[in-house]
Amino acid sequence: MPKPYLQLLKECVIELGKNSLLHLEGHLNTGLKGSHKELVTLVDRQNEHIAAQRIHESYPHHKIMGEESYSGDAFEQDDFVWVIDPIDGTTNYVHQKQSFAISIALYRDGQGLCGAVYDPVKEELFWAEKGSGAYLNNQRLWIHTESAELSRSLIATYIRYDQEEKELGLDRFVYQIANDSRGIRMTGCGSLELAYVACGRFDAYFSSYQKPWDFAAGKLLIEESGGTVTCLNGEPVKVYLPGTSILAAGKDLHQEILGISKAVLYS
Secondary structure, three states, rough: OOOOHHHHHHHHHHHHHHHHHHOOOOOOOEEEEOOOEEEEHHHHHHHHHHHHHHHHHHOOEEEEEEEEOOOOOOOOOOEEEEEEEEEEEHHHHOOOOOOOOOEEEEEOOOEEEEEEEEEEEOOOEEEEEEEEEEEOOOOOOOOOOOOHHHOOOEEEOOOOOOOHHHHHHHHHHHHHHEEEEOEOOOOOHHHHHHHHHHHOOOOOEEEEEEEEEHHHHHHHHHHHHHEEOOOOOOOOOOOOOOOOEEEOOOHHHHHHHHHHHHHHHOO
């Protein structure tokens, strides 16, 4: 794959990260999307506009799938699609001033070509290129795919606590995972949590529902570091769907958690 795609992607996430920090201590002009739990700031919209403009200047025929602008358009098989989360963890950005990230990935035919997750507070750039590995800044990342067991693992998740999850029985699944593992953590930034699985700070990540911009870059990070990403029922993750469940871990741990998921959620 041509390196200019990856270079542009890295430049974009860093530029958006700097813009996010620039506005962090000022008035963020915060609004709501859909419910009181879904925050959006003017910076989210600015960031997405900046990224889309940069991409279209270099690749005018490429498509954009951005959190703040995507309206459900379908993509053709040969389309290059940039999947953008201009600030993942906006609630953290507003309330905590940390634990947020910029996430951008480039896909074609539903397959990730390159992706990056950037934490501007820590200046940590997680990036991956298909077939060339995953990295934290310049350090190669590898998941220990064979040695991890659930009983020795720390798990990350995102839980919505809504009726759909209740009907699915997710509470029973979470209870079992929490008891069988060393614990569950929820930081509220899915792209960073996936990046942390890739670098070993977490051993697995799961969620009953994530949107493409939440996981597009993180999925590639996991796969290029030797891990596995599927839906909670074991089916392949389809990036262009409105939303999907996610289970990401090293191969053996993924199979262990998947067995519990199938027994508890899909039996």
